[in-house]
Amino acid sequence: MPFDTPAAVVRHESLNRDHFLLTLESPSIARAARAGQFVMLQTRDGTDPLLRRPMSIFRVLPGRSGRFQILYKVVGRGTRYLAGQPVGARLATLGPLGNGFRLPPAGTRPVLVSGGIGIAIFPFLVETLAKTRRRAPVLVYGARTKGDLAALGFFRAQRVPVRLATEDGSVGVRGFVTRLLEPLLAAPEEAAQLELFVCGPTPMLQAVAALAARAGAPCQLALESQMPCGIGVCLGCVVRCPGDDQGPMFRRVCTEGPVFRATEVLL
Amino acid sequence: MKRSRGGATDLSVQLGPLRLKNPIVAASGTFGYGTEFLPYLKLADLGGFVTKGLSLLPRRGNAPPRTCETPSGMLNAIGLANVGVEAFLDEKLPALRGCGTAVIANVFGETREEYVAVARRLNGAPDLHAIELNLSCPNTEKGGIAFGVSPPVIREVVAAVRRAAPGLPLIVKLTPNITDIAVAGRAARDGGADMLSLVNTFLGMAVDLRARRPVLDNVVGGLSGPAIKPLALYMVQRVYREVGLPIMGMGGISGAEDALEFMVAGSAAVQVGTANFFDPTASVRMVRDIDAWCRREGIRAVRELTGTLQFPHGAPPAPCAG
Ligand SMILES: Cc1cc2nc3c(=O)[nH]c(=O)nc-3n(C[C@H](O)[C@H](O)[C@H](O)COP(=O)(O)OP(=O)(O)OC[C@H]3O[C@@H](n4cnc5c(N)ncnc54)[C@H](O)[C@@H]3O)c2cc1C
Ligand SMILES: Cc1cc2nc3c(=O)[nH]c(=O)nc-3n(C[C@H](O)[C@H](O)[C@H](O)COP(=O)(O)O)c2cc1C
Numbered sequence: 248m249p250f251d252t253p254a255a256v257v258r259h260e261s262l263n264r265d266h267f268l269l270t271l272e273s274p275s276i277a278r279a280a281r282a283g284q285f286v287m288l289q290t291r292d293g294t295d296p297l298l299r300r301p302m303s304i305f306r307v308l309p310g311r312s313g314r315f316q317i318l319y320k321v322v323g324r325g326t327r328y329l330a331g332q333p334v335g336a337r338l339a340t341l342g343p344l345g346n347g348f349r350l351p352p353a354g355t356r357p358v359l360v361s362g363g364i365g366i367a368i369f370p371f372l373v374e375t376l377a378k379t380r381r382r383a384p385v386l387v388y389g390a391r392t393k394g395d396l397a398a399l400g401f402f403r404a405q406r407v408p409v410r411l412a413t414e415d416g417s418v419g420v421r422g423f424v425t426r427l428l429e430p431l432l433a434a435p436e437e438a439a440q441l442e443l444f445v446c447g448p449t450p451m452l453q454a455v456a457a458l459a460a461r462a463g464a465p466c467q468l469a470l471e472s473q474m475p476c477g478i479g480v481c482l483g484c485v486v487r488c489p490g491d492d493q494g495p496m497f498r499r500v501c502t503e504g505p506v507f508r509a510t511e512v513l514l
Numbered sequence: 515m516k517r518s519r520g521g522a523t524d525l526s527v528q529l530g531p532l533r534l535k536n537p538i539v540a541a542s543g544t545f546g547y548g549t550e551f552l553p554y555l556k557l558a559d560l561g562g563f564v565t566k567g568l569s570l571l572p573r574r575g576n577a578p579p580r581t582c583e584t585p586s587g588m589l590n591a592i593g594l595a596n597v598g599v600e601a602f603l604d605e606k607l608p609a610l611r612g613c614g615t616a617v618i619a620n621v622f623g624e625t626r627e628e629y630v631a632v633a634r635r636l637n638g639a640p641d642l643h644a645i646e647l648n649l650s651c652p653n654t655e656k657g658g659i660a661f662g663v664s665p666p667v668i669r670e671v672v673a674a675v676r677r678a679a680p681g682l683p684l685i686v687k688l689t690p691n692i693t694d695i696a697v698a699g700r701a702a703r704d705g706g707a708d709m710l711s712l713v714n715t716f717l718g719m720a721v722d723l724r725a726r727r728p729v730l731d732n733v734v735g736g737l738s739g740p741a742i743k744p745l746a747l748y749m750v751q752r753v754y755r756e757v758g759l760p761i762m763g764m765g766g767i768s769g770a771e772d773a774l775e776f777m778v779a780g781s782a783a784v785q786v787g788t789a790n791f792f793d794p795t796a797s798v799r800m801v802r803d804i805d806a807w808c809r810r811e812g813i814r815a816v817r818e819l820t821g822t823l824q825f826p827h828g829a830p831p832a833p834c835a836g
């Protein structure tokens with residue numbers, strides 16, 4: 248069950264120019280959260296920006312601290328105001344929301360595929376996979392440039408193999424994550440033992456979903472959308488899905504997602 | 515005005531045949547079918563709530579993007595997606611049995627016949643307290659112009675629904691996208707409305723400058739939220755003076771003081787819309803804060819506030835001021 252609580256900012260670190268790691272305290276949300284879920288987070292008092300912003304739960308901190316973290320990138324007004332919130336501030340926070348990832352069968356190798364700030368959804372999944380004794384994941388991570396890669400320290404500490412791609416070639420292979428995925432998915436007998444977990448910009452989701460379909464690998468996509476309410480009532484956040492002779496169906500990303508099987512949605 | 519000597523404020527309000535335990539009603543399209551809010555509040559603490567607009571058949575709505583934030587407001591072009599009146603009666607309404615608040619069904623159609631058919635289906639439904647007609651829907655028989663912009667059409671649709679659902683209090687919800695909303699209010703009154711609700715959203719759009727495209731797939735959307743509050747207050751004040759039916763006012767109400775301002779301007783009750791999105795407990799907190807405000811001000815019954823606006827020169831303003 249979700250909770251609507253004022254969560255206290257207990258830490259707020261700048262990771263680089265525009266990436267921030269925010270630690271919030273809300274025992275009810277921390278206790279209920281599962282990997283892949285999100286919160287609706289107030290960025291500032293008052294009515295401008297009007298709406299809360301959806302943010303993935305990056306990690307729930309261990310122990311009974313009741314703390315969880317958000318990793319975010321400043322992209323506009325709301326995230327800029329959020330970056331100015333000092334330790335001690337209380338931010339109205341609604342969550343945990345949405346359906347998280349479905350965990351893979353025990354023998355399947357999870358391949359995490361991240362583009363840009365999509366990385367924020369994965370640390371919680373890595374910890375959950377370890378706790379539930381699933382096979383260890385690998386991370387395939389793409390960004391525009393080296394400076395846009397965040398949270399690499401977390402994955403190293405967890406001994407997750409990381410393969411990097413940058414569009415400008417400043418680190419890892421030059422190009423998109425698909426360049427790293429193609430060889431992984433090339434052998435059909437191996438592809439059948441993989442499951443892809445993907446979060447990133449829409450063109451990346453499209454490309455990765457197409458590769459997965461060709462290889463016959465199951466694939467879960469964590470989608471983004473404009474979300475006014477986060478709780479399924481405004482019908483504003485829908486994604487197009489396969490329909491029937493009357494046209495496409497629409498499903499709510501907030502309550503029916505944000506994680507969908509790639510075959511369930513039309514991007 | 516009666517002064518209280520301690521004790522609870524009487525928050526109940528009466529709008530024609532409809533009695534509400536307090537003046538705070540959650541608005542259509544912002545409160546789902548009610549049960550979505552159960553994790554956050556007790557429905558019984560509200561005066562009532564209005565369901566998402568219901569049509570005869572289920573509707574899938576518009577393609578995304580459907581919404582866009584604007585300064586202190588938002589645009590939406592949901593396209594009236596809903597489960598349809600049958601699923602509402604079979605699945606949604608039974609889940610509300612005993613919820614302890616007034617359940618109001620919002621109704622629309624693309625033709626007069628569809629309005630009538632939905633209203634007839636709802637007439638006599640157990641646990642339903644009223645229907646609210648959304649006149650902002652495009653009339654497919656009149657080239658897609660909204661029903662609510664033509665006074666003769668308003669009168670006709672309201673009268674037809676009145677006959678189809680004689681057992682239910684009838685609220686007619688006015689669109690603000692009209693030159694003089696008082697004319698629409700009079701037409702609804704003449705058609706047999708028990709009360710009016712206003713306003714629905716204002717037509718607007720947003721532009722994605724870099725792409726040189728409209729942000730919404732539907733191009734045009736409805737503006738709601740605090741940005742529209744002054745426009746809505748003015749219209750409530752005007753309809754209160756000109757029409758003489760009880761009013762549920764709305765438009766940007768986000769806190770108790772907004773709600774009370776609408777009451778002073780002529781609303782008997784108010785609806786809370788967009789605020790439910792950015793603050794899911796806004797509605798019930800308003801009930802508590804109105805109670806506290808009345809105690810502080812020594813007001814024993816909140817209904818005494820309705821229409822108490824004092825005009826500085828003894829007369830309401832001319833419709834146009836510059
Ligand atoms: C379920 C979910 C989880 C998310 N998790 C995270 C997270 O963990 N970390 C993080 O940094 N971000 C996350 N996001 C995205 C985040 O919500 C947006 O970046 C944020 O709302 C932008 O707010 P803003 O006011 O700063 O930007 P705005 O001023 O609202 O927008 C700035 C620019 O970005 C575009 N934009 C804004 N939001 C989106 C969006 N959702 N999709 C596509 N374009 C958009 C706008 O059109 C505009 O061009 C998530 C989104 C969803 C739906
Ligand atoms: C996303 C959304 C969906 C809406 N859907 C409906 C609807 O189905 N029927 C209706 O009569 N009004 C609908 N409305 C209008 C609201 O009920 C209300 O009239 C309007 O938003 C103004 O109030 P507010 O500023 O408090 O939101 C909708 C509004 C929004 C924001």
Ligand code: FES
Binds near residue numbers: 479
């Ligand atoms: S954000 Fe409102 S329904 Fe999904």
